[in-house]
Structure formats: C-alpha cells, structure tokens
Amino acid sequence: MKKIGKVAVFGSGVMGASIAAHITNAGIPVILLDIVPEGAEDRNILAKTAIKKLLKSDPEAFMHPSNAALITPANIEDDMHRLAECDWILEAIIEDIKLKRRLYKQIQLARKPGSIVSSNTSTIPLGDLVKGMPKKFSQDFLITHFFNPPRYLRLFEMVAGPDTKSDALEMIRSFADRKLGKSVVNCHDTPGFIGNRIGIFWLQCAVAKALDDGVPIEAADAALSRPCGIPKTGVFGLLDMVGLDLMPRILSSMKESLPPDDPFHSVNRDFPLLDKMIADGYTGRKGKGGFYRLKPDTDKKIKEAINLTTGDYAKAQKPKLESVQLARKKGLKAFIGHPDQAGQYAGWVLLRVLAYAASLVPEIADDILSVDEAMRQGYNWKYGPFELIDQLGTGWFRERLQAEGIDVPPLIQTAGNRSFYRTHRGQRQYLDLTGDYRDFQRPDGILLLADIKHASKPVARNMSANLWDIGDGVLCLEFTSKMNSLNPFTLSMIRKAIKLCQRRYRALVIYNEGSNFSVGANVGLLLGAMKIRAWFAVRYLIKQGQETFDALKHAPFPVVGAPSGMALGGGCEILLHCDAIQAHAETYSGLVETGIGVIPGWGGCKEMLFRWSQDRTKPRGPMPPVINSFEMIATAKVAKSAAQAQEMLILRDGDGITMNRDRLLADAKARALAMVDDYRPPEPANIYLPGETARAALEMAVEGFKRMGLVTAHDSVVAKHLGITLSGGDTDHLKPVSGNRLLELERDQFVSLARMPASQDRVSHILKTGRPLRN
Known part of the structure; x- marks a missing residue:
C-alpha cells in the first residue's frame, strides 16, 4: 500500500x-x-x-x-x-x-x-x-x-x-x-456524524434543563461529570473550553440538517443570556471568561460562576451534594434515582441522551461499538452510551423511559433484559442489531490488557499490583493502586515478578491501562513516617526500593517499560531501570521529588548520571553529567511528550515511541521478545565525578538564583543535598564511584531532607491541595 x-x-x-x-x-x-x-x-x-x-x-x-x-x-x-x-x-x-x-x-x-x-x-x-x-x-x-x-x-x-x-x-x-x-x-454520512450528533444533543439537554429548573452551573457540572464517568469540566466548563461563539453556528447547522421529528429540536432554543455573553466578549476561556471566569480587577485568582437567571457573577461554590457522594459508593443507578436536585437533573438529561443514542443506530453507525468509541474518544467519556445503559440495566432503563413518556428505541426493545456487552467463555462480546452476540474483533497489532482480564486470571496479585500472562512467554506487571502510586506492595510484586520470570517466563513488560502509568511513590506513607519520626522506616523504604529496582535492572531477562500518561518520581525511576522503554507518545515523565522537599531516592539520581555520562552526543568529562542531571532534577522538569523525554535522556537511543495507545502493549511485547535471544543483563559500572569542586559550583549558582528571587529558601536547601549526591560526595574526578555508592548517597540525603520540617510541610501541602508548596 x-x-x-x-x-x-x-x-x-x-x-x-x-x-x-x-x-x-x-x-x-x-x-x-x-x-x-x-x-x-x-x-x-x-x-x-x-x-x-x-x-x-x-x-x-x-x-x-x-x-x-x-x-x-x-x-x-x-x-x-x-x-x-x-x-x-x-x-x-x-x-x-x-x-x-x-x-x-x-x-x-x-x-x-x-x-x-x-x-x-x-x-x-x-x-x-x-x-x-x-x-x-x-x-x-x-x-x-x-x-x-x-x-x-x-x-x-x-x-x-x-x-x-x-x-x-x-x-x-x-x-x-x-x-x-x-x-x-x-460513520454514516449523516449530520454531525456520531460524536457531535450525540454530544451536541447532550449539551443542549443539559443547558436547557439547567435554565428551566434554575440549577446552578456548579451543581450541574458536579452532577454531569465524574458521577457519570464524564470529565470534571462537566457541561458548562466544556462549553467554556470549546468556545461559546462556536455553539450558535453548530446549532444552526444541526437545526437545518436534522429531520423535523428529531428530538434535538425539542431542546434547541434561543438563549438570550448566551447571546449577550458572546456580544460582551464572554466567549469562554479564549475570551474574558464564559460561564466561569476569574474575578476581574483583582490580583487574586478568584473563580466566579454566572447565575443563569440573572446573568450576574458570584464566587463559584463547591456544592455538597448527597447524590454525588452516593454515586461513589453505589453507582450510577443510585445516583440518578436520588431525590435531590443534582440526581434528578442528571437523571433527566441522561435518560434522554442515552435513549437518543440508542435510537440513532443504525442511522449513524453500523454497531454500538462505534457509538461508544466515538463518545469515549471524542468527548473523553469514561463509558459510552451503551456501557452506561448496561450499568443501569436494560430492563430498568426501558421501564424508566416508559414511565417518563420517552419513546423506547427499537434497539432497547431488541435487547430485552440482556446487557449490550458480556463475556462469554473468556471472549468479550457485544449485541448486534439482530439481537445476537458477536465477538470483539481487534485489528492486527492491538493487544489490550482489558481483553486478557476477561479471558484469564492473574498469575499473581496483591492490593497494589497484578501479574498477567500475555502470551509467548511474556509476563506483564500491572500497577493497580490509586493513580498507580508505588508502595511496599508494589515492590513486593516486582520481586515476585523477577522470581517468576526466572523460572517460567522469557521477558517482563511493565504496563497498565490506567490514565497514568504511575504518579510516583505513595507520599502518604512518607508523611505518616515523618509524623511519628520513624526515620528508620523511611531509610528502610528507600533501601527496599533501591534494591528492588536494582534487581530489576540486573535480572537475567529483558525488562521493557511501557508507559502512558504521567510517569513521575518513582514511576519515572522504574522506567530508568528497564532495559528498554516503549513509550506512548503522550507520556509525561520526570523526576519531581524536589517539589515535596526531597530528592529521587530509588536510583533516579544514579541512573540519570549514568545516562548523561554514556551519551556520546554530549560533551565529555565529569562535569556535564552532573550539571545536566542537576538542572533536570532540581527544577522538577517534566517531559511533556515521549519526544521531549528523548531529549532529557529518560528515553535513550533505541527506545521506541508508539503513537496509538491501543498498540502500546503489543509493541512493548514485541520489543521484549526481540531482546530475548542472547540477552545479557548490564554489568555494574562506575562513573567518575568531580566531588567538592562541582558541589561548590552548584551551590554558588543556587545562591545566585536565591538572591534573584528565582528559588525559595527550602529550594536552595534541597538543591544543596541534591548537589552532594550528584557530585559523588567525598570524591574527585580521578576516583571511580560505583552505583552502590551513589545509592548510599541518595539514601543519606533523602533521609536528611525528610527530617526537616520544611520538607514535611511540602509533603503535607501536596497531599491536601495537589499543588507544590513554595516555602
């Protein structure tokens, strides 16, 4: 071709x-x-x-x-x-x-x-x-x-x-x-195709109902967001992001092109408030604001929300909604069945949108798979319309439609009380238009862990990680904790993976299908140890991580890291210890530990020094590796793509980049298998570092930045301890420094920083707010 x-x-x-x-x-x-x-x-x-x-x-x-x-x-x-x-x-x-x-x-x-x-x-x-x-x-x-x-x-x-x-x-x-x-x-050649046909109807339903019932936009967005598997922007936040001035043109086109009996026309109406906002320059994020704005004439970032009835702005509230809390515990059906305003509002909108989506097949697409994929990938819904109907139950959904006087689509009648998706004899299936189930057919080169989970059980599991047999003698390590943070259970599963691979498998791939590969070590555990002054526990945890990652690096089989999304802190460090990385193009990686007042402690400093010293395209000598590593780690620099990670040497020559997320696991597995024959683990290596000379130069530079107001007081303290580690401690450029010595320096400086109240304040702040403290 x-x-x-x-x-x-x-x-x-x-x-x-x-x-x-x-x-x-x-x-x-x-x-x-x-x-x-x-x-x-x-x-x-x-x-x-x-x-x-x-x-x-x-x-x-x-x-x-x-x-x-x-x-x-x-x-x-x-x-x-x-x-x-x-x-x-x-x-x-x-x-x-x-x-x-x-x-x-x-x-x-x-x-x-x-x-x-x-x-x-x-x-x-x-x-x-x-x-x-x-x-x-x-x-x-x-x-x-x-x-x-x-x-x-x-x-x-x-x-x-x-x-x-x-x-x-x-x-x-x-x-x-x-x-x-x-x-x-x-898609079929119909107005709006799939994504916008359903998406525009969803937005119009949500806006019209909020106006009719006087639902505050903060409550509307809280309801039609995470409880429904929809991004946290909700409806009004999404409209601000898209641009309010774009909506009239889209709505006009849909009005002209859709047949007269289409349900869209029942919710499409003129919104005088929207017209006024656009005329006044409130076109969303690209303008002065939209449904939300930052309060003008003040240096403080105060978020305001518009009142849909009066058009006035007031400080945006975070509504406490009982139905939203219930959704987290009991799911979607309990949420939209709750009598409070948010539950009733979300139920009214969802019932109509899901019925609309079901009524459009086969008009807009040949199957339900296309519809669900379009809404997941085009609007970032976690679940497509038919997956949401399955959560509610097709029988329950049909009865609710009838009770509210909404036409029941033929496809819902065809389903009866059956789900649209099922697993049959280990094979994922979907319901076709005739009422028969058909197997999922993946294109060549696509391997999903989700499919493997439906067809098999894990080789091993604990509360933070699983091991899966993905075929051809390759084992897959999957993180499963919240945001895939790393903890002692994760380290334990890595050690188990090493033992299993030595006995029964040919290679290991580290991969998961979460939103993020790993946001790093669980800093909540670190804060707990800090509060009770258990410095022995901090040192032990750091040593356990170092020894585990080092064992991974020197294991007698190939290890391939396959990240997507954030790979930060410890999540980046585990990648640095892999033989190869096959990264999704949208991988955001970096060593960000200085943001919580410590330094990388699981071999990140060591590995970056070796990477910069071994790169033949960069200046030679003992200083460049120290300076480059220091600049990257001290500033908590994060690569905003896999391509940028190559420039930072998180990815090396020979590491691969996969553009399509669905092809990542297959590509990583192929890379691991290609390395199996004649594989030899890396030999322990030494590095020559400048010691006190470099440390003094780094401290002078940091003091200069501090006087200029570019770094905070504790930034300079953290940088000093980082400089001790990266310069090799008590050495000079004639003495070889081993990897084990660098790990010892990492441990000592990490624990020293962890004992400081300023570092403890940083850890506590980031856990409370999600943002680093500039102290």
Whole structure:
C-alpha cells in the first residue's frame, strides 16, 4: 500500500493549524495554505502567524517545538502547484459549501493522480461536497473529522462516499491509526456524524434543563461529570473550553440538517443570556471568561460562576451534594434515582441522551461499538452510551423511559433484559442489531490488557499490583493502586515478578491501562513516617526500593517499560531501570521529588548520571553529567511528550515511541521478545565525578538564583543535598564511584531532607491541595 510522505492542509485557523501540527508529530512534513489577505506585504502571513501561535499554544500542539520546522507556510494563489508533492490534501476551511467546492476545483487541477482529498467538516454531507465534481475526484475523496485539540483527542471520524476507493480509505485509516494515534471510527454520512450528533444533543439537554429548573452551573457540572464517568469540566466548563461563539453556528447547522421529528429540536432554543455573553466578549476561556471566569480587577485568582437567571457573577461554590457522594459508593443507578436536585437533573438529561443514542443506530453507525468509541474518544467519556445503559440495566432503563413518556428505541426493545456487552467463555462480546452476540474483533497489532482480564486470571496479585500472562512467554506487571502510586506492595510484586520470570517466563513488560502509568511513590506513607519520626522506616523504604529496582535492572531477562500518561518520581525511576522503554507518545515523565522537599531516592539520581555520562552526543568529562542531571532534577522538569523525554535522556537511543495507545502493549511485547535471544543483563559500572569542586559550583549558582528571587529558601536547601549526591560526595574526578555508592548517597540525603520540617510541610501541602508548596 502506498504511504503518505507529505500532506497539504488548507486553512490555518485553529483547527487546520492544529491538525497540521499533529501531522508533524508523526514526522510528516506539511504545507499549510491559506488565502492572501488584501494588501498583505507577506503573502504567507496567515500561515506564518498560525505557526507562531502553535508554538505558544496551551496545551502544546507540538510534541516537540522542533516539529514546527516541518510546516511550510504557503498560500492558495502562489503555491497550488505544490500539491503535486502531496499524498494527502486536507481541507479545513470555514463551513461554507460554496467556498469548499470552489477550492476543490482548484485542488483537482493541481493535485497528482491518486492523491487523497478529504474535508474536516462535521456538518456538511459528503454527497453535497462532491456534487458536480468529476468521478475521479469523488473516488479519492472522503471526510476525515478530527476533534479539537487534534493532538489529544483520539477520535477520528471517517466517512466514505459511494465512489470512494477502498484503497484510499485503507491508506488514511492506517495512517491515522498508526502514525497519528487515532481511534478510527466509520460513520454514516449523516449530520454531525456520531460524536457531535450525540454530544451536541447532550449539551443542549443539559443547558436547557439547567435554565428551566434554575440549577446552578456548579451543581450541574458536579452532577454531569465524574458521577457519570464524564470529565470534571462537566457541561458548562466544556462549553467554556470549546468556545461559546462556536455553539450558535453548530446549532444552526444541526437545526437545518436534522429531520423535523428529531428530538434535538425539542431542546434547541434561543438563549438570550448566551447571546449577550458572546456580544460582551464572554466567549469562554479564549475570551474574558464564559460561564466561569476569574474575578476581574483583582490580583487574586478568584473563580466566579454566572447565575443563569440573572446573568450576574458570584464566587463559584463547591456544592455538597448527597447524590454525588452516593454515586461513589453505589453507582450510577443510585445516583440518578436520588431525590435531590443534582440526581434528578442528571437523571433527566441522561435518560434522554442515552435513549437518543440508542435510537440513532443504525442511522449513524453500523454497531454500538462505534457509538461508544466515538463518545469515549471524542468527548473523553469514561463509558459510552451503551456501557452506561448496561450499568443501569436494560430492563430498568426501558421501564424508566416508559414511565417518563420517552419513546423506547427499537434497539432497547431488541435487547430485552440482556446487557449490550458480556463475556462469554473468556471472549468479550457485544449485541448486534439482530439481537445476537458477536465477538470483539481487534485489528492486527492491538493487544489490550482489558481483553486478557476477561479471558484469564492473574498469575499473581496483591492490593497494589497484578501479574498477567500475555502470551509467548511474556509476563506483564500491572500497577493497580490509586493513580498507580508505588508502595511496599508494589515492590513486593516486582520481586515476585523477577522470581517468576526466572523460572517460567522469557521477558517482563511493565504496563497498565490506567490514565497514568504511575504518579510516583505513595507520599502518604512518607508523611505518616515523618509524623511519628520513624526515620528508620523511611531509610528502610528507600533501601527496599533501591534494591528492588536494582534487581530489576540486573535480572537475567529483558525488562521493557511501557508507559502512558504521567510517569513521575518513582514511576519515572522504574522506567530508568528497564532495559528498554516503549513509550506512548503522550507520556509525561520526570523526576519531581524536589517539589515535596526531597530528592529521587530509588536510583533516579544514579541512573540519570549514568545516562548523561554514556551519551556520546554530549560533551565529555565529569562535569556535564552532573550539571545536566542537576538542572533536570532540581527544577522538577517534566517531559511533556515521549519526544521531549528523548531529549532529557529518560528515553535513550533505541527506545521506541508508539503513537496509538491501543498498540502500546503489543509493541512493548514485541520489543521484549526481540531482546530475548542472547540477552545479557548490564554489568555494574562506575562513573567518575568531580566531588567538592562541582558541589561548590552548584551551590554558588543556587545562591545566585536565591538572591534573584528565582528559588525559595527550602529550594536552595534541597538543591544543596541534591548537589552532594550528584557530585559523588567525598570524591574527585580521578576516583571511580560505583552505583552502590551513589545509592548510599541518595539514601543519606533523602533521609536528611525528610527530617526537616520544611520538607514535611511540602509533603503535607501536596497531599491536601495537589499543588507544590513554595516555602
């Protein structure tokens, strides 16, 4: 199959530019084209300005700033001939069908034969877009709908026309999956496709009901968020993030394109308050604020929320809702059955949204899998609509719909009292449109621990970790504690994994499917020991971690770390002790212990020193490893992608990056198996460090930063202890320092810092607030 080597993107607005940025994250060059503004001296000014904005965007559009160099700014008057270089031409201009058709005619004249053309539209049917175009254009045309921000939201809705060639579809599907890390969902050519068809209805239901019943937006967002498996932004927070000025255009398009009997029309109405907010510049986070804002005319960050009835702002409240508390203990059904305002509000909205989603299959998609995937990946719902119905029970759900006078969709009638998903003889299955169960069929190269869990039992487990046999003689270590924090139970399971691998397995992969690989050691345990002054326990825990990670590093079999999300502190340290890392592109890693007043204590200092000393692309000698390690650890620097982790040497040459999260475990397993033959564990090594000379230089630099107000008093104390460790303690550049000596220095300095009240204050503060204390 032909590969995509260069892409053209038309439209340098927020969406087009962000799509271009994400394509460069895959290492693919992009030509970014826009119009020439009237009277412009620089004819490429729109594209150039867009690239500059991308480099300042938050969240970051580029996985590494250097990717910006892969975008070539251009314009549609001078550079159409450059389309002949491109394998994929993507249109992301405004939703004006006349402008799009005019552009397609220009593209058809300039593109090379066989190049693929697609639109990022989410509101205009494909049939309307290609009307009047030659068949050879229609054969290469499809809709490829990204969700914003394209780097972070995985949903990629793909719509084919009756003429679209199968090889064009497969080419884009493969590229989006493997290179862009997308979850590709096939949609029917219907208004809003899947994600926005359901998502817009959900938002409208929530806003309309809150207005009708006078539900405060803080209570509405508390209800329609985590209790339902929806991100904590809820509804009004999400609208602020998307941009309030975007909503009228989307709603207008849906109003025009949906059939008259669609339930959307019952909740679509004019909101005078919303119109006034937009007119006053309250367009959400990109404006002066939206439903939420920071109180103006004050230096303090005071969050305010709007009153939907009066339009006035007041300090945002954190409502204490009995139903929300109940949801954590007894689940979704108990939550929406609770009589308080939040429970009744969430129930009213959810019943209608879930019924709507069920009524749209097979209109918008061939199966329930596509619908659930679209809402999980496009709106970050933890559960798709049919998974939520299963939590409620299909029979109970049907009876509630009938009781409230809501039409029961045929698919709910077909299900009867059966669940939409089940596990049968170790195989995950879903209910199809005929009422039969079908097996999940994963694409080649996708291996999910969730599937393995349905088909087998763990090899070993305790309260913080599991071991799974993932086939071909490979064992998988999974963390299971809250936020996958590391504790003595985790260390115990690592030691068990080492013993089991030595006897029965060929390799070990460290992986989990949580939101984060690991946020680090459980600092609650550390604080408990601090409070009772159990310094022997602190030293013992540090030594246990060091010995466990060192045993992992020198085990007689390959160990591959496969992180995704945050890998911080101890979570980063365990990766540093693996033979290889196969990281998801969205891995955020770093040694952040200085933020709680200590230093890395499980070998992080040692491993970073060795990494910087062994890197042949960096300056040689005893000082550079110390300076580079010190800068990274003292500032608690975190790589905001796997690409940035390479620059920090958390990932080394030969470590891999997987763009698609669903392919991470299979890639890590393949890497581990490739290392099995002739594997030899690393030999213990020594390093030459400058000792007191480096320590004095580091302390002088820190004192300078302290006088300038760049570091706090305790920052400088922590930095001093870090400097002792990284410089090698009592040594000089002629004496070899062993890894064991560095571990001893780590322990001593860690315990010394842990005894200080200022460090104890930092640990206590971060546990209470989630934010570091600057003392």
